[in-house]
Amino acid sequence: MNLPNCPKCNSEYTYEDGTNYICPECAHEWNEEEQIESTEFVVKDANGNILSDGDTVSVIKDLKVKGSSQALKQGTKVKNIRLVDGDHNIDCKIDGFGAMQLKSEFVKKI
Ligand SMILES: [Zn+2]
Numbered sequence: 001m002n003l004p005n006c007p008k009c010n011s012e013y014t015y016e017d018g019t020n021y022i023c024p025e026c027a028h029e030w031n032e033e034e035q036i037e038s039t040e041f042v043v044k045d046a047n048g049n050i051l052s053d054g055d056t057v058s059v060i061k062d063l064k065v066k067g068s069s070q071a072l073k074q075g076t077k078v079k080n081i082r083l084v085d086g087d088h089n090i091d092c093k094i095d096g097f098g099a100m101q102l103k104s105e106f107v108k109k110i
Contacts, residue, residue: 043083043090045108051090053082057107065097072097078107 003014006023007030014023020031043051046060056079063072072094081102082091088101 041083041085043104046105047108049109051081051083051104051107051109055081056110057081057090058110059102060106060108063102063106065100068097070096077110078102081107 003016003021005012006014006021006026006028008028009023009026011023011025013025014021016022017029020029022029045051045057051057056077059072059074059076059078062074065072076094078090078092078094080092083089084091084101086101087103089104090102090107091099092102093099
């Protein structure tokens with residue numbers, strides 16, 4: 001049985017505990033299903049196109065921005081995106097707003 005490396009610290013000394021895997025080096029615990037999900041980590045835009053780090057996208061609808069009185073306008077170009085795992089799965093910098101996170105369902109690849 002070949003156990004997967006720890007997804008956090010890449011340790012190979014992981015062991016199995018019931019349905020969980022445990023890393024003795026950083027104490028990270030995860031289960032097999034989460035592991036499969038994270039290896040197939042895919043971010044798609046509003047049209048279902050797969051996005052990659054470094055892509056340029058445009059915003060498909062006006063979006064409210066937390067902590068800003070301005071809204072992010074539909075059609076705003078966002079260069080050099082970085083994909084992250086989470087609810088807001090795009091990390092980016094936008095002129096006039098600075099660093100922020102977007103949801104991939106509100107952008108399209110251009
Ligand atoms: Zn670890």
